[in-house]
Amino acid sequence: METAVFYVLATIAVASAVLLVLFRNPVYSALSLVATLFAVAGLFVLLNAYFLAAVQIIVYAGAVMVLFLFVIMLLNLGHSEALESTVGRYRLTGVIFLCALLVAQLTAVGTRQLRGPVAENEALRTENVQTLGKLLYTDFLFPFEVASIILLVALIGVVVLVKRETPETT
Amino acid sequence: MAVATSHYLILSAILFSIGVAGVLTRRNAIVIFMCIELMLNAVNLAFVAFARHLGQADGQVFVFFVMAVAAAEVAVGLAIIIAVFRNRETVDVAEVNLLKW
Amino acid sequence: MDYALESLIKIAIVLGVIITTVAYVVLAERKVSAYIQNRLGPNRVGPWGLLQPLADGLKFILKEDVIPNHVNKAIYLIAPAAILVPALMGFAVVPFGDTLMVVGREVQLIISDADIGVLYILAVSSLGVYGVVLGGWASNNKYALMGGVRASAQMISYELSLGLSLIGVLMIAESLKLSDVVNLQATGTVLGVLPAWFVFNQPIACLVFMVSVFAETNRLPFDLPEAEQELVAGYHAEYSSMKFAMFFMAEYAHMITASALIATLFFGGWHLPGVDPTDSSFALSVLKVLVFAVKTAFFLFVFIWVRWTVPRFRYDQVMRLGWKYLLPLALLNVLLTGLYLTLNR
Known part of the structure; x- marks a missing residue:
């Protein structure tokens, strides 16, 4: 059962990731990325990471991708581009690099002994949110605060970047 | 029967490679951005798979941080794209070559 | 297997009840708006117009389904489903009662207590x-697109x-389970007399949550994505027949x-x-479901009431309210x- 669900989700994830790269219309690309994100959220559930699955949907599907769609609509980019402007001159380089990368990764994964038994952590499965919350506010307190500062800096940076220069009103 | 960790890692590798391919071949800045998000997601998947494999929550906490940084990065990135579009009327990275000179 | 069957039955019942309620809330909206405006409202189909939803449904199904030539067909077709499905999915974790003894087994009245x-x-x-953004974009119409852009900005x-208004509640409840949140409210009192509902514990959170929920449902005074007077009908301007009905539903x-x-989290x-919240005799269990239904119905009435008595905000007012006040x-x-929790530790 779990294996079947895994393969279905994996197929959805890979297929829509490929479509994300191939679609010429940015809106279609964005929607296929949403499909990938949902499949990954499903895989998080399979891996017992319930909290991350929910956060994945809230942050990525609910906010980030809506922001992408918003910008595409705002800049009126939602029309298909001509083929030559879609794929750059580096197509061959890209494909070669991609194959090399994939082979390297697969060998790296294949040569390790990862088929062994999975370590059991009962608390992580049954009390997922509590476990993560405790870790975040104890061992990872400093990174947590830094992350909040990063978000604040990003917030201010975005306002500065997008604000139009207004004539001085003196 | 739980799915072996290596399966998740292979899937993660495939997704990451597709993201890299997208970044290398596409010229629309927004699509490139989406491919970067795809790569981050592939990495997150590997993190969570390892977290289960080792029975430790640290991997999941790390994914949480990756998501926070990714959200900040998307906001800034899209703001830059909007700013560039206002100046150049394009999001094609091949035409945004001001820094080449 | 038993668990799967039980869940399926619960899902079927809940979906059926929601769809029926949708039909009758539409009728209620027309009736209440009529009374607010000193009219009678629909009263021709059946006694007091009670069969009106049936007639409306038939009318929607029999209307010609126009798909304009200039739309982006694939996304145009996905959008109505993309808006209806999440609307129905939300109910999956809402506890609509305590437990109920059915044919010798105790059934928790919640689809999934995640x-x-x-x-x-x-x-x-x-x-x-x-659904709103895609419908607006795929319609390839400036009014629809404006509606979609407004919706995405407003909803984000x-x-x-x-989300932030709920954090206060969660800090007290110390659990993300909705059944725990309700159980906590069913025990103890606030200030000795009031029930321990979160509306008394967390009045600010309740206010912020209710206003935000109005904005999330795109109801007046936050119906800018569809504002009839400015945008014709906004994101669903190009939809007809059953597809329009899906947006409506x-x-x-x-x-x-x-x-x-609102009823679950704050009331x-x-x-x-x-x-007695621990008593799970059959009569009391049914009473609890009824209490929940009455509370929900009351807030539905509030939604309708607000819609017909409050004017629409301007766009900048919506943004200012959201970012600078809420x-x-x-x-x-x-x-x-x-602070309270730390000092009372």
Whole structure:
């Protein structure tokens, strides 16, 4: 059962990731990325990471991708581009690099002994949110605060970047 | 029967490679951005798979941080794209070559 | 196997009840608006117009289904489904009663008492925006596009205060399970007399949540994405027949889920003061479901009431309210709750 669900989700994830790269219309690309994100959220559930699955949907599907769609609509980019402007001159380089990368990764994964038994952590499965919350506010307190500062800096940076220069009103 | 960790890692590798391919071949800045998000997601998947494999929550906490940084990065990135579009009327990275000179 | 069957039956019942309620909330909206405007409302089809929803449904099905030539067909067809599905999904974690003894087994009256219940609600509610944005974009019409852009900006803004307003509640409940949140409200009192509902514990959170939920459901005074006078009908201007009906149903399904959530999170869910929350005899269990239904119905009435008595905001007013008032208010609430909890430790 779990294996079947895994393969279905994996197929959805890979297929829509490929479509994300191939679609010429940015809106279609964005929607296929949403499909990938949902499949990954499903895989998080399979891996017992319930909290991350929910956060994945809230942050990525609910906010980030809506922001992408918003910008595409705002800049009126939602029309298909001509083929030559879609794929750059580096197509061959890209494909070669991609194959090399994939082979390297697969060998790296294949040569390790990862088929062994999975370590059991009962608390992580049954009390997922509590476990993560405790870790975040104890061992990872400093990174947590830094992350909040990063978000604040990003917030201010975005306002500065997008604000139009207004004539001085003196 | 739980799915072996290596399966998740292979899937993660495939997704990451597709993201890299997208970044290398596409010229629309927004699509490139989406491919970067795809790569981050592939990495997150590997993190969570390892977290289960080792029975430790640290991997999941790390994914949480990756998501926070990714959200900040998307906001800034899209703001830059909007700013560039206002100046150049394009999001094609091949035409945004001001820094080449 | 038993568990799967039980869940399927619960899902079927809940879906059936919601769809029927949607039909009758539409009728209620027309009736209440009529009374507010000193009219009679629909009263020709059946006694007091009670069969009107049936007639409306038939009319929608029999109308010609026009797909304009200039639309982006694939996305145009996905959009109505993309808005209706999240609207219905939200109900999956709402406890609509305590437990009920049916044919010798104790059934929990909630489809899935997930550990991440509250997060699930936030996730699902954040997906509602897709149908609006995609419908608006695919229609390839400037009014529809304006509606879609407005919807995405508005819903992202109000999601923040929606999520932050719940944090105060969660800090007290110490659980993301909605059943735990309700059980906590069913025990103890506030100030000795009032029931321990979160509306009394967390009045600021309740206010912020209710306003944000109005914005999330795109109801007046936040109906800028469809504002008839400015945008014709906004994102669903190009839709007809059953596809329009799906947008319409989604709006009411959203309202029902939102009302149920307000009742669950802030008004004690199925809890009625004076009724022993631990007693699970058959009569009391049914009473609890009824109490929940009455509370939800009351908030549905509030939705309708507000729509027909409050004018629409201007766009800048919506953004200012969301970012400059609700968001700081929600943060203040988190701070105050944290202070209170620390000092009372």
